[in-house]
Amino acid sequence: MSQKTYQLLQNKKKNILELWMKNQLTDEGLREDLISNDELRNQSEELIEALVGNLSGNNFTNLESDEWSPVIEILGGIAITRARQGFSPRETGNFVFLLKEAILEVLQQELEDPKALFAESQKINRLMDNLSVVTFETFIKGREEVILRQTDEITEISTPVIRVWEGILALPIIGTLDSARTQVVMENLLQEIVETGSSIAILDISGVPAVDSLVAQHLIKTVSATRLMGAECIISGIRPEIAQTVVHLGIDLSNIITKATLASALAYSFKIMRLEVKKIGTVSK
């Protein structure tokens, strides 16, 4: 970019900012509920400051070079915050596109020679396009981080090990069992068995929507691991459809104790532990 244009943009920084702010505030994608106008102005000012300061050089294509890293950093920061705050991709993209418009408008007003105007506009165009690609990449990365964190949290909270009785643990499984989840379930269960010294674990799968051979394999693994630890594992809550699929698939569950409901599994556990639940006589007045 020529020294003249650079000087021009440096001088007109204020104008660009005002123009950009005006565009942003009149844009229908403005989210006043997510970001205050003051904050928006601060972000915009910071970005323009870094951007215009960087226009003196001739490097407009390779944004990975060191001279661009401050701009990329600021833009990336803004994109990530917006991803977390719940801005839509369009709103985030417009942030950069409106800046491009503002710069081009200023250039148009100030440059008289059409040739120079075209050359400089093209450079600005290329640069801003590259910057929006960066913005989008960071935005998507931010969203992916949010999704990943949520997935982790779901795995964490969805495998509670409940102590239903002295020496009896219950583990209700809700949702599909995949390898990663089985691993978490198994680890939690075995850890809890060691900590509580329980001798019976009940795996309740009434919340598992479907059982295929892989899920059955995972269940058998969990049961075998529990057995190795020296505890007995009962599977309960098998629905009729699941029983059908299991048999049709030819999965052998014959050496695993299965019960229809959690209640019957508990009753069975009491029997093994030689406990008895009795109804006491009516309370006398």
Add this chain to the structure above:
Amino acid sequence: MDKIPILRMGAFLLVSIQVDLYDRLALNLEADLVQMVNKTSAKGVLIDISAVSIVDSFMGRIIGNIASMSKILDAQTVVVGMQPAVAITLIELGLPLKGVHTALDMEKGMRLLRSMIDDPEEDADEDQTIDDSITE
């Protein structure tokens, strides 16, 4: 050369593995244990592996072997105190240790052995791991 002590307690033999087993040590233990079972005509063998944090397929096989050998010599084997990580590893290796009795800790293991000696018919071929005489 390390050696894992085999202790005799009444009709039972106690083995507590306190170090990580390497192949040679495991093989020696297998040989020694079979000899001891034979010499003392023990009725039960209790192997405590609560301090073992690493196993491989070889170790899993040795434990299985010991159980089968003792069974031939008319002694039941109970493995107690397996760590969760060890249990998961053995399962992933495809070694569910069929025929080996397991218990959570030494106390429960002893109780299990006693019950098996008292009425061997009942527990002989079933992988029974629970025998809690808790009554209320």
